[in-house]
Amino acid sequence: MTAPQSGPTELTDEDGKLVVLARGALARAETATAAAVRDGDGRTYAGAPVTTATLTLSGLQVAVASALSSGARAFEAAVLVNGAADDPGLATLAEISSEAYAVFTDTAGRPTGRTGAV
Numbered sequence: 001m002t003a004p005q006s007g008p009t010e011l012t013d014e015d016g017k018l019v020v021l022a023r024g025a026l027a028r029a030e031t032a033t034a035a036a037v038r039d040g041d042g043r044t045y046a047g048a049p050v051t052t053a054t055l056t057l058s059g060l061q062v063a064v065a066s067a068l069s070s071g072a073r074a075f076e077a078a079v080l081v082n083g084a085a086d087d088p089g090l091a092t093l094a095e096i097s098s099e100a101y102a103v104f105t106d107t108a109g110r111p112t113g114r115t116g117a118v
Helices: 013-029 059-069 089-096
Strands: 034-039 044-047 075-081 101-105 111-116
Touching: 013 034, 013 044, 013 059, 013 075, 013 101, 034 059, 044 059, 059 075, 059 089, 075 089, 089 111
Parallel strands: 075 101
Antiparallel strands: 034 044, 034 075, 101 111
16 A cells, blocks of 8 residues: 555545444544454454554554454455554555555544545
């Protein structure tokens, strides 16, 4: 995936649902970032970062892993709330579905950028 494009990004209704899911994960886990993904069948998964002595995953990595472990074979989109362009989950998203895109938002859910397929 490439660096996020700057400037406002329009959210589709489906992307808006991902924002709600990611913000919910952020609030439940009381973290500064979170993410949600939509798989090729339209199912959604959310995740917050996990950090232990033996495991470190970004929220996007958690969401992508949850989807893959549930049988997802493709991804349409991801939303990263307060996320960064260097999130390692973006590489996995692109590895599975090169046409998937990611939308970055602030903690209020306002789009701040986008990367991936348009």
